[in-house]
Amino acid sequence: MSAGFLVAALALLAASLYLSEHYIEEYQRLSAAGDVTGAMKKAKLAARFDPFDSDALEARAYLLQRQGKDEEAERVLRVAAERNPPDFVSYLALGNIQMYQLNDLDAAVRSYNEALERNPKLILGKSSLAQAYIRQGNQEEARKAYEDLRETNDLTYQGLYDLGRIYVRSGRPEEGVKTIRAAQRRVDDDLRATGQSAAVQGLRVSMDLAIADAFVMQREYGRARRIVSDSPAEQAPAILRLLNTDPEGYRESVANSAIY
Numbered sequence: 001m002s003a004g005f006l007v008a009a010l011a012l013l014a015a016s017l018y019l020s021e022h023y024i025e026e027y028q029r030l031s032a033a034g035d036v037t038g039a040m041k042k043a044k045l046a047a048r049f050d051p052f053d054s055d056a057l058e059a060r061a062y063l064l065q066r067q068g069k070d071e072e073a074e075r076v077l078r079v080a081a082e083r084n085p086p087d088f089v090s091y092l093a094l095g096n097i098q099m100y101q102l103n104d105l106d107a108a109v110r111s112y113n114e115a116l117e118r119n120p121k122l123i124l125g126k127s128s129l130a131q132a133y134i135r136q137g138n139q140e141e142a143r144k145a146y147e148d149l150r151e152t153n154d155l156t157y158q159g160l161y162d163l164g165r166i167y168v169r170s171g172r173p174e175e176g177v178k179t180i181r182a183a184q185r186r187v188d189d190d191l192r193a194t195g196q197s198a199a200v201q202g203l204r205v206s207m208d209l210a211i212a213d214a215f216v217m218q219r220e221y222g223r224a225r226r227i228v229s230d231s232p233a234e235q236a237p238a239i240l241r242l243l244n245t246d247p248e249g250y251r252e253s254v255a256n257s258a259i260y
Contacts, residue, residue, distance in 0.1 A: 054087050057076050057077070057090075058077065058089060064076060070097055070102055088115040088118035091112070091118065092125055094107075095111035099132050105132055105136045108128075112128050112132060123149065126148060126149050127145075130159065131162075139166045142259075146162060157183040157190070160179055160180070164177070164183060165180070165259050166259065167179055174218070205231060205232060206233070208231055209231060209235075211227060212231075217254060224243060225240065225244070228243060
């Protein structure tokens with residue numbers, strides 16, 4: 001009797017798992033086709049048939065985000081994280097919603113740290129945590145996170161740029177110049193390899209201005225003026241006027257400016 005019950009239970013579980021996988025595949029097909037409503041129905045069914053899997057809930061949260069329902073997406077991801085505690089993906093997605101959509105930076109820091117507890121080598125988790133710290137105004141912790149990535153050669157040129165600007169604002173402008181120039185070399189390599197990208201070119205121009213800011217922090221105003229004078233940046237003329245009329249005032253504004 002008990003053996004028959006066990007066999008039936010296992011068969012039912014196998015059927016449920018099969019159906020969950022089937023509905024996940026249907027979700028992916030409908031989502032790719034732009035049918036958000038249909039994809040949402042399939043994601044809900046997948047979650048119902050496999051109560052131990054977080055994938056279906058993560059899929060549902062993604063669809064909710066596409067619909068602009070960020071708070072509901074956050075709640076669904078919390079359930080996904082509870083459903084599969086060892087999984088770092090739900091926590092990474094949670095942090096992204098909290099930082100970029102909900103502007104809940106404290107929660108984002110907690111979520112990224114949760115993701116990193118589960119996967120300490122998660123590069124995206126470390127860089128996202130650094131960005132959350134920057135948005136919090138916690139440049140010291142952001143610096144540590146970026147330096148950790150640099151030690152393992154996993155820091156992107158955007159990360160190098162951010163780290164350089166942190167150095168500039170924290171009393172280490174010479175180190176800031178070296179770091180930003182390293183970021184520029186990486187950008188130049190990328191531009192040569194992939195062609196002229198407007199976004200990357202714009203970032204390259206911003207890096208020049210950041211180096212000028214580093215010279216300002218060292219009160220090397222002549223060097224800063226030369227860089228700004230040659231810059232095609234839209235804000236360059238206004239910066240140059242400040243450097244010519246009130247260099248100390250501009251220096252103070254650099255010291256107190258946010259990274260993002």
